[in-house]
Amino acid sequence: MMSKVLMKGNEAICDAAIRAGCKAFFGYPITPQNEVPEYMTKKLPEAGGVFVQAESETSAINMVYGAAAAGIRVMTSSSSPGIALKQEGISYLVGADLPCVIVSVSRAGPGLGGILPAQSDYFQATRGGGNGDYYLPVYAPFSIQEAMDLVFKAFDVADEYRTPVMVLFDGMLGQMMEPCTPVDKKPGNFDKKWAANGNSDGRAPNAVSSLSLKGEVLEQMNLRRFKTYDDIKAKETMVDNRVTDGDEVAIVAYGTPARIVLNAIEILKEQGIKAGLVRPITLWPFPYADFANLPASVKNVVVCELSMGQMVEDVRLGVNGKLPVHFYGRTGGMIFEPEEIAEQIKKIIGK
Amino acid sequence: MTYVITGFYGSGKTEFSLNLALELAGQGGQVTLADLDAINPYFRSRERLDDMAKHGITVESDHLDNNTGYDLPAISFAFLSKVRRGENVIADLGGGDMGARLLAYCHEAVLSVPHQFLCVLNPFRPDTDTVDKMRGFIKTINAASPLKITGVVCNGHMLHHTTAEDVLQSEKMVAQVGLPVKYTMLRRDIYNQINDKLLSEKAMVFNKLQMREEWQ
Numbered sequence: 001m002m003s004k005v006l007m008k009g010n011e012a013i014c015d016a017a018i019r020a021g022c023k024a025f026f027g028y029p030i031t032p033q034n035e036v037p038e039y040m041t042k043k044l045p046e047a048g049g050v051f052v053q054a055e056s057e058t059s060a061i062n063m064v065y066g067a068a069a070a071g072i073r074v075m076t077s078s079s080s081p082g083i084a085l086k087q088e089g090i091s092y093l094v095g096a097d098l099p100c101v102i103v104s105v106s107r108a109g110p111g112l113g114g115i116l117p118a119q120s121d122y123f124q125a126t127r128g129g130g131n132g133d134y135y136l137p138v139y140a141p142f143s144i145q146e147a148m149d150l151v152f153k154a155f156d157v158a159d160e161y162r163t164p165v166m167v168l169f170d171g172m173l174g175q176m177m178e179p180c181t182p183v184d185k186k187p188g189n190f191d192k193k194w195a196a197n198g199n200s201d202g203r204a205p206n207a208v209s210s211l212s213l214k215g216e217v218l219e220q221m222n223l224r225r226f227k228t229y230d231d232i233k234a235k236e237t238m239v240d241n242r243v244t245d246g247d248e249v250a251i252v253a254y255g256t257p258a259r260i261v262l263n264a265i266e267i268l269k270e271q272g273i274k275a276g277l278v279r280p281i282t283l284w285p286f287p288y289a290d291f292a293n294l295p296a297s298v299k300n301v302v303v304c305e306l307s308m309g310q311m312v313e314d315v316r317l318g319v320n321g322k323l324p325v326h327f328y329g330r331t332g333g334m335i336f337e338p339e340e341i342a343e344q345i346k347k348i349i350g351k
Numbered sequence: 352m353t354y355v356i357t358g359f360y361g362s363g364k365t366e367f368s369l370n371l372a373l374e375l376a377g378q379g380g381q382v383t384l385a386d387l388d389a390i391n392p393y394f395r396s397r398e399r400l401d402d403m404a405k406h407g408i409t410v411e412s413d414h415l416d417n418n419t420g421y422d423l424p425a426i427s428f429a430f431l432s433k434v435r436r437g438e439n440v441i442a443d444l445g446g447g448d449m450g451a452r453l454l455a456y457c458h459e460a461v462l463s464v465p466h467q468f469l470c471v472l473n474p475f476r477p478d479t480d481t482v483d484k485m486r487g488f489i490k491t492i493n494a495a496s497p498l499k500i501t502g503v504v505c506n507g508h509m510l511h512h513t514t515a516e517d518v519l520q521s522e523k524m525v526a527q528v529g530l531p532v533k534y535t536m537l538r539r540d541i542y543n544q545i546n547d548k549l550l551s552e553k554a555m556v557f558n559k560l561q562m563r564e565e566w567q
Binding site: 004005006007008011015031032034035114115116171172175176177178179259260262263333337338 | 360361391392393394419420422473475476477480508509510512564565566567
């Protein structure tokens, strides 16, 4: 047995989920996340869990609802159009305060789009397409090690706040390999008194539902849920902010593009231009404060995404008009090169 | 000679196939690299079609236009005529036993000419990280494919973090599988440190990974 392992993002997701105590996985195949269900079909039963390939994404997310209601740690995964199909179920999970982990390995859209990597599902992840007032904590790793750590963490956060949690990848991160060390921690232990898992001990039956027909009751539930969201914002916001005093440009990117931007920053440094990366790790809650408090040396903010510009809207909210916020993106599965980013930055700052 | 290359996902099948194509092209003669990966559309040898063309290597993949964005099992079997003519052909399969099943369509041509069916092994990949697991993996491939694996390629690595010790340790494990170790794949600087200690028949030395960008 080797001490270190070389894993693909999609495999790392599963390894971390099983270590976090995930005991049920429901999914449906779609490129570029197929290794997730494939891995789970072999390894989850070995770990004492259940794997079901559902007949559609919609049924998969409703199976997640069932397992979560029974108090079991459960996960599903899909890619862009598949996540779109799950939106109804996600809204129902929120309405019933059910914890689960949803992995989204994003590909190019809209519609069936293509199979190559993209980040055009930022709105889908952070704003959602389900009905009602809700948010999901959304984690966006940029390395395979971080993918492992965040998937593991996602299960604890889901249970602690009784909310679905999404971990958002782009196709490249799902497919690429990196050396990593599997998580060697104990998953959190949560007493799920609310779970509908049998009351042979004589306690009153638990009911799990998102239906609430009394206006005054439903409003109180929404207010309570948004108090929880305030809690999540205060305690769970994560950002990798590498901008230091003296940097003239802040470049904002998450996931795979953040890796490319780090190389672009090196190229710019060689040419005497100081730039720093701000990498949101939680896309919701978004690290707005980091953009309100950039060092005075920063004169321009540039957001780089594999989309037509989605996270840039949150960056503008954070910067709040204090600085010009520019955007550079590629779509359709095309990926920018470090040199390309460096050129764009130089154009933007007039050098 | 026809070379058929199999292995676990991410074992380095494509990286090895591209390097083998370059080595054979360097010796002169026609070389065709057949990208037969209908399992996973990311990191396939067709992505390096233009680079290979510069070395006179033909890359064949689907029967459409070799686009890297296709997720279609539209495999072209045009390369089989070259197999039958005895030209140098490298068939780069998709991952695992699912990838090897494609051989049901082309094993007769391969069996009619001198060939090697090589399994690329990286002991740092979790599904082939013990000698037993490697043997089990080879059994799975042999069960799924009408061709039987004739030799193995040691590709023990941790990407940029690979050390000479990692390569030597990997070779020791791969040698215990019980099949001839035809090649060991390793970076030039590591080769320079340990070339007198290698156990394999041949070293496949590379300077830079073909399938990996610097930012990856």
